[in-house]
Amino acid sequence: MNIIYQLPKSVSNQIAAGEVVQRPSSVVKELLENSIDAKAKNIKIIIKDAGKQSITIIDDGIGMSKEDAIKCFNRHSTSKLKNAEDLFKIKTMGFRGEALSSISAVSDIILKTKSIDDEMGYEINIKNSKIIKEHEIDKDQGTSIIIKNIFFTVPARRNFLKSNKVELKYIIDEFIRIAISNANLNFILLNNELEIYNLKSSTLSKRIISLFKKSYEKQLVLCDEKFGNICIHGFIGKPEYSKKTRGEQFIFVNNRFIKSNYLNHAIIKSYEGLIEEKKYPFYVLFLQINTNEVDINIHPTKTEVKFEDEKLLYNLMNSSVSKSLSSHHIMPSIDFNADINFSNKTVIEYDNKEYQNIRPSSSSNKQNWKKIFDEVKTEHSNDKLIFENDLIEIQNKPVQFLDNFIFKQLGKKLLVFNHKNCQQRILYEKFKNSSLNSNANSQQNLFPKYIEFNNSDFQLIKEILNDIKSIGFNIDVFGKNSVIINGVPTGLDDINEEEIIESFIEEIKKNNQNLKAEKKEIILKSFSRKAKIINNKRLNHKEMESIIDRLFACANPKYSPDGELNFVELGNDKIKNLF
CATH class of the missing domain: 3.30.1370.100 (MutL, C-terminal domain, regulatory subdomain)
Incomplete structure (x- = not known):
């Protein structure tokens, strides 16, 4: 009995669409890349209901003939490749020939196109991967494509889409990436007839300012380095403008946006000592490299790549950003021409008489140890590990240890609190209850x-x-x-x-x-x-008692909202085991 069957075209296309078309923003990305490959100078994107109702892309590119317009919806049909060797010479945005067939499997499509060689344009209507209508039309050169009812054939996928605001955010993210890497093109983006962007052809710096805001002009630092056949150029942000949020970090390889934790780490490492931990600088960097030294055929989304020499690119990216920061006096520069040997002056100073008679001696160490100890003790006399109020006896009172910890005796046990975790638990439960009861002040x-x-x-x-x-x-x-x-x-300190x-x-x-x-x-x-209830590093007794009392009034005093311990108990047995 035979049990293996070849899947129908419509089913195999829907399976492929699962990787290529993940949400409306995926459709926008693929169609915009097609317009760019078609040498369009003006591209208009019209979105309705964050792409759930319809996505329209209009361009003035080279257009397609009738035969190509029909053929482009067949799986693995492309104008960019002819043989396997071409995979290592890719200079276009698209090349796999999967996008249009995948989109047609999960939506309705109306395609209108006219090539420069044809007198008339051509319109095709597609539903469920099948052409249901085709005829000639009067049209200017270029292509317009309307995608309607995305995921109508896969209701479960449609149910997993987020709200319109979140889906629109994903579309804007894709738009920004393509608009940055194609500053020489004109773009218009509309959502529900509201204009979000109207970008004119410009330089990269002006495009960045148009996409983000005017204030970005102050933070842009030029980065432009060349190492043999590898070129790194673009702009990085000054450290003082770094943000707590990610999303404004862009790396492009041969004009294609990529996601690379490795190269991102190289850039962030250049900012070490210049920005706070968990802050992220702005950067738009383009890496130009020979196409045979990078493989972009890793995933259908084409944002993952493999490099022939990843370590080399890491070091080049790191040094390029460091040099740009240094040249703009943002970090101390290194004088690579300086003599690394000791100067004569140093040798002469070291040869002075006061150094000549120094000899290691065990007897001198024994005689002077008390003096050394007293000096160290005096030097650190103001550094206290345990903070206490001299006017109040410590007996059964909380005591602060360093900045983070509170000691409190409870019966025959010693409780050690991490007061920052404790404050987190207190605030979490307070504001959770307030939000549930709609009585937040x-x-x-x-x-x-x-x-x-x-x-x-x-x-x-x-x-x-x-x-x-x-x-x-x-x-x-x-x-x-x-x-x-x-x-x-209310109830917070220095927010x-x-x-x-x-x-x-x-x-x-x-x-x-x-x-x-x-x-x-x-x-x-x-x-x-x-947020913090008390922002002081040094707490008084009332503040420590308040934190402890409020912690034990919580529903879950043992752990912070992130699952970390708020306190530990040290009984007699545990303390004995330490010795």
Whole structure:
């Protein structure tokens, strides 16, 4: 009995579509790359309902003949490759011949195109991978393609799409990557008839400013280095403009956006000592390399690559960014022409009489050890490991050890608290209860705080705005890409609104897979990490007692929201085992 069957074309296309077309933004990416390969100078993108209703791309490229228009929807049909050797000479954005066949398997398509050699244009209507209508039309040179009802053949996939604001954010992300790498082209992006971007052909620096905001002009540092046949060029951001959120880091290989943790690490390493931990600098860097030294045929999305000599590129990327930072006086420069040998002056100084009679001696060590010890003791006399108030006896009172820990005797046990973890648990439960009961209190700011975002992050902020309000922030949309904060949650010490809002965005980006169900939980955890009840490094007895009392009033005092221990118990047996 035979049990192996060849799948129908429609089914195999739907399987392939699962890798190529993951969401509406995937469709936008593939179609924009086709327009660029068609040598278009003007590209217009029209989105309706974040791409769920329709995606329209209009370009003035070379267009297609009738035969090519029909053939392009067949799987693995492409104009960019002819044989296997061409895989290592790829200079176009697309080459696999999978995109249009995959898109046609999960949506309705209307294609209108006219090549420069034809007098008339041609229209094709496709449904479920089948041509249902085709005829000649009067049209200008170029191609327009309308994608409707995405995932109508795969309802389960459609149900997994996020809200319109989040899906629009993904579309904007893809648009920005392509717009950056093609600054010489004109782009228009519309969503529900609202113009988001209208970009004119320009230089890379002007394109960056147009995509983000005018203030980026102040932070751009030119990076332009050449090493044999390898060229690295673009712009990096000054360290003081680094952000708590990721998303403004772009690496392009031969004009193609890629994701490479390895090369990203090389760039971040160049900023060591210049930016705080968990802050991320802005950069747009282009790596030009021979096509036979890089393999882009790793995954259908074409964002993963393999390099012939990855270590070399790591070092070149690191040194290029370091040199750019140094040349703009952002970090100390190294004089590579300096003599690394000791100067004569150093030798002469070392040869002075005061050094001539020094000889190691065990007897001198024995005689002087007490003097050395007394000097060290005096030098560190103000450094205390345990902070205490001299006016209050320590007996059964909490004692602070270094900055993070509180010791407290409870019966025959010694409790050691990590007070930062404790504050996180207290804040988490307080604001979780407030948000559930809709009774979060807000204290008004003396002056309103304005925060501006790029288009992509602004879509996320709108998505989580009500959740931010639920914990006590008085926050509203203000202008095109900005919010205004008029109040913050009560009971906090020295709160930095901008840093906290940025941390919300970063956490949402990291946890986007579970955004629908857990966004409030993500915000609460992020907020409890950043906010503090008491911001002092040195706590008084009342503050320590308050933290301990409030911790044990929590539903789960043992652990922080991140699962770390808030305190440990040291009984007589445990302490004995230490000796």
